[in-house]
Amino acid sequence: AQSVTQLGSHVSVSEGALVLLRCNYSSSVPPYLFWYVQYPNQGLQLLLKYTSAATLVKGINGFEAEFKKSETSFHLTKPSAHMSDAAEYFCAVSEGGGADGLTFGKGTHLIIQP
Amino acid sequence: GAGVSQTPSNKVTEKGKYVELRCDPISGHTALYWYRQSLGQGPEFLIYFQGTGAADDSGLPNDRFFAVRPEGSVSTLKIQRTERGDSAVYLCASSLTGTPTDTQYFGPGTRLTVL
Numbered sequence: 001a002q003s004v005t006q007l008g009s010h011v012s013v014s015e016g017a018l019v020l021l022r023c024n025y026s027s028s029v030p031p032y033l034f035w036y037v038q039y040p041n042q043g044l045q046l047l048l049k050y051t052s053a054a055t056l057v058k059g060i061n062g063f064e065a066e067f068k069k070s071e072t073s074f075h076l077t078k079p080s081a082h083m084s085d086a087a088e089y090f091c092a093v094s095e096g097g098g099a100d101g102l103t104f105g106k107g108t109h110l111i112i113q114p
Numbered sequence: 115g116a117g118v119s120q121t122p123s124n125k126v127t128e129k130g131k132y133v134e135l136r137c138d139p140i141s142g143h144t145a146l147y148w149y150r151q152s153l154g155q156g157p158e159f160l161i162y163f164q165g166t167g168a169a170d171d172s173g174l175p176n177d178r179f180f181a182v183r184p185e186g187s188v189s190t191l192k193i194q195r196t197e198r199g200d201s202a203v204y205l206c207a208s209s210l211t212g213t214p215t216d217t218q219y220f221g222p223g224t225r226l227t228v229l
Contacts, residue, residue, distance in 0.1 A: 004156075032214050043118070044157070044205070044220035051215040090156050094214045100170040101147055101159025102218065 002027045002093050006105035014113045019078040021108045023065075023091030026072065031093045033074040034102065035065055038088040047089075050074060061085070086112045116140070118221035120206050126227045127196055135191040135224045137206030143219075145212030146189050148181055149205040151223070157205055163189060164212050196228045 007022040025031055035047040048059025055067040065076045074091060088109050092102040119138040127133050139146050144165055149157035159173040163183045171181075178196075183189040193200055203223040209216040 009154075036220075043222040044207075046217050046219075049215070049217065092156075100162040100212070100214075101149070101173060102157070103159065104149075104156030106154070106156050 002031065002095050002103045004091050004093050004103055004105035006089075006091050006108050008108055009106065010109045010111060012111040012113060013081045015083055016080050019063075019076070019081045019085065019110065021076040021089050021091075021110065023074045023076065023105060024072050025074060025091075025093045027093055027095055029095050030069075031095055033065075033067060034092040034094070035059065035063070035074075035076050036090045036092060036104075038090065038107075040087070044090065047076070081110075081112050083112050083114065086110055118206055118208055118219055120204075120221040120224050122224060123222065124225045124227075126229065128229050129196060129198060131196050131228075133193050133196055133226065135193075135204050135226070137189045137191070137208075137221060139187065139189070139206070139208030140219055141187075143208035143210050144186070145209045145216065145218075146183060147207040147209075147218060148189070148191050149207065151203045151205055153202075160191070162212070169212075193226075196226075198228050201226055201228045 003026045005024045033050040036044040048057045050067045058064045090107045091105045121136045146163040148160040151157045162170040166186045178194045181191045205223045207218040207220045209218045
């Protein structure tokens with residue numbers, strides 16, 4: 001069975017600092033991995049996804065993530081945080097092959113300090 | 115174009131009552147998903163439709179939960195004999211083809227409160 005662990009329910013960074021949100025997965029087959037963002041009172045929005053092409057994936061709003069099979073990780077980064085990045089971030093995994101829905105982590109709340 | 119829409123945005127009901135939650139997917143999307151998000155948790159998969167048929171309902175918690183998609187577009191999630199533990203935000207998503215790499219587009223959710 002697939003699972004996702006997001007380390008840190010809350011992460012606080014200063015505006016302009018590096019953002020690093022951690023995601024580790026467990027999967028019995030090569031996974032497909034996703035990062036979604038949820039702004040207050042809005043629906044989930046896809047940031048980026050890994051679908052077995054390039055291991056370094058670039059997404060919207062300056063975010064990127066690197067798939068590391070040896071570490072079973074898919075951490076999300078952004079070089080310089082902006083106040084508008086404050087939101088809830090979810091990592092998700094899909095195995096395919098009959099496991100049709102996404103399995104989400106519990107989420108990380110990103111706080112940006114001025 | 116229009117995204118995924120869900121109605122109502124909020125639903126308050128009493129324990130034991132029946133509720134229906136509606137999802138309008140993006141036009142042309144063949145795949146539709148329902149998830150449930152409890153406070154402080156990530157979304158939890160409930161059911162997946164490919165066209166009119168429920169291809170995977172393994173996430174439905176019990177037989178009080180049922181969903182339909184009779185014409186392959188709009189879907190309704192039905193909850194019988196609601197319990198306080200059913201209180202959550204119910205999310206609907208759609209994707210173009212339903213393949214595992216396809217992007218799922220989420221609606222804003224229906225917040226269900228069972229008193």
